[in-house]
Amino acid sequence: xxxxxxxxxxxxxxxxxxxxxxxxxxxxxxxxxxxxxxxxxxxxxxxxxxxxxxxxxxxxxxxxxxxxxxxxxxxxxxxxxxxxxxxxxxxxxxxxxxxxxxxxxxxxxxxx
Amino acid sequence: xxxxxxxxxxxxxxxxxxxxxxxxxxxxxxxxxxxxxxxxxxxxxxxxxxxxxxxxxxxxxxxxxxxxxxxxxxxxxxxxxxxxxxxxxxxxxxxxxxxxxxxxxxxxxxxxxxxxxxxxx
Numbered sequence: 001x002x003x004x005x006x007x008x009x010x011x012x013x014x015x016x017x018x019x020x021x022x023x024x025x026x027x028x029x030x031x032x033x034x035x036x037x038x039x040x041x042x043x044x045x046x047x048x049x050x051x052x053x054x055x056x057x058x059x060x061x062x063x064x065x066x067x068x069x070x071x072x073x074x075x076x077x078x079x080x081x082x083x084x085x086x087x088x089x090x091x092x093x094x095x096x097x098x099x100x101x102x103x104x105x106x107x108x109x110x111x112x
Numbered sequence: 113x114x115x116x117x118x119x120x121x122x123x124x125x126x127x128x129x130x131x132x133x134x135x136x137x138x139x140x141x142x143x144x145x146x147x148x149x150x151x152x153x154x155x156x157x158x159x160x161x162x163x164x165x166x167x168x169x170x171x172x173x174x175x176x177x178x179x180x181x182x183x184x185x186x187x188x189x190x191x192x193x194x195x196x197x198x199x200x201x202x203x204x205x206x207x208x209x210x211x212x213x214x215x216x217x218x219x220x221x222x223x224x225x226x227x228x229x230x231x232x233x
Contacts, residue, residue, distance in 0.1 A: 001176075039219060048208055048226055049159070054218035092159060096219050100174045103159035 002027050004093050004104035012112040018081045021107045023093035025074040030097070037096035040069055040078045043106075044089040052091075053078065083109070114138035116148075116209050116224035123230045130196040130229060134209030138222075141167050141187045147212035148185065148192035149220065154205030164212050165192055199231045 003026040013019045029036050038056050041049040051060045053069035056076060066081045080087055088111065093104040120132040132150070139146050149164040164172045165183040173181050182195040196203060207229055211222040 035217075037219075041220070048223035049220070050223070051218060051221050058217070060218065060221065094159075094219065100176065101161045101219070103161070105158050 001100055002029075002095055002098045002102050004095060004102055006091075006093060006104040006107045008107060009105075010108045010110060012110055013083045014112050015085060016082055018079060019083050019087075019109055020080075021078045021091050021093075021109075023071075023076045023078070023104055025076075025095060027098060028073050029076075029095050030073065035097075036072065038069075038071070038076050039094045039096065040067075041092045041094060041103075042087070042089050043092065044086070047089075049092060080109070114211050114222040116211065116222060118207055118209050118224045118227035120207065120227045120229055122228065123232060124199060125233055126200050126231060127198050128231075130194075130199050130203065130231075132194045132207055132209075132227065132229075134192040134194070134224060136190050136192070136209070136211070136224075139211060140190065141165070141185050141192065143167060145214040147214065148183075149210040149212045150183070150194045151208045151210060151220070151223075152203075152205050153208070153226070154202065156202055163194065166212070166214065201231050204229060204231045 005024045007022045029038050036056050040053040043049040052063050057069040068079045090106040090108050092106050116136040147164045147166040150162040163183045180197045185192045206226040208226045209224045210220040
C-alpha cells in the first residue's frame with residue numbers, strides 16, 4: 001500500500017501566521033492518465049473531515065484562497081496563510097492514484 | 113443539498129456482524145456516476161477507506177478487508193448499507209458514509225456525521 005507520511009505531527013501556530021504541512025508519498029502519485037490524485041482534508045474538533053483541496057492544488061467550492069496546495073510526484077505541501085481560528089484541527093492528505101486509496105496519519109494545527 | 117447520516121448498533125461483541133445504514137438525500141443512487149462510500153476512523157489505523165457501491169451496482173472493496181465486507185443499496189429509499197463480518201476490537205471506531213461521484217475530479221466532497229461503533233465483550 002502507498003504510505004503517506006505527514007510532517008510535522010503537530011504544528012503550533014499564532015493566529016495570523018502562515019502554516020505549512022508536508023505530505024510525502026512512498027510512490028509517485030502520478031496516475032497513468034497524467035493526473036495526480038492528491039487531496040487535503042481538514043477535520044475540525046468533533047466534526048467529520050471536510051474536503052479542502054483536490055488534484056494537488058484545486059480548492060473545493062467555498063474553500064478560502066488562503067489555502068494553497070502544491071507539489072508534484074511524491075512530495076506535496078499545504079500552506080495556510082494568515083491562520084484563522086476556524087482553521088484549527090487535524091489536516092489529512094489522501095491519495096486516490098493507487099489501490100487501495102490511503103490517508104496520511106494527520107497533522108494537528110494548534111495554537112501556540 | 114447533499115446530506116448523509118449513518119446509523120448502527122453502537123456496541124457489539126467480538127465475532128458478531130456489524131451492520132450499518134447510510135440514509136441520504138440530495139442525490140440518487142439511481143443516477144449515473146453516483147456512489148456511496150464508507151470510511152472509518154480507528155485509533156489503530158486512522159482514516160481508512162473501506163468500500164464504495166456505485167449506481168450500476170459495481171462495488172469497490174479495500175483489499176485488506178475485502179473478505180469481510182459487503183455493501184448493498186436500496187435505491188428507492190435512498191439508503192446504502194455496509195456489513196462487516198467477524199468484528200474484533202480493532203474494528204472499534206467512527207464509521208462515515210460519503211457521496212462519491214465518478215464524474216467529479218474529487219473523491220469525498222460530502223460526509224455524514226459518523227456513527228461510533230464499539231466492539232467489546
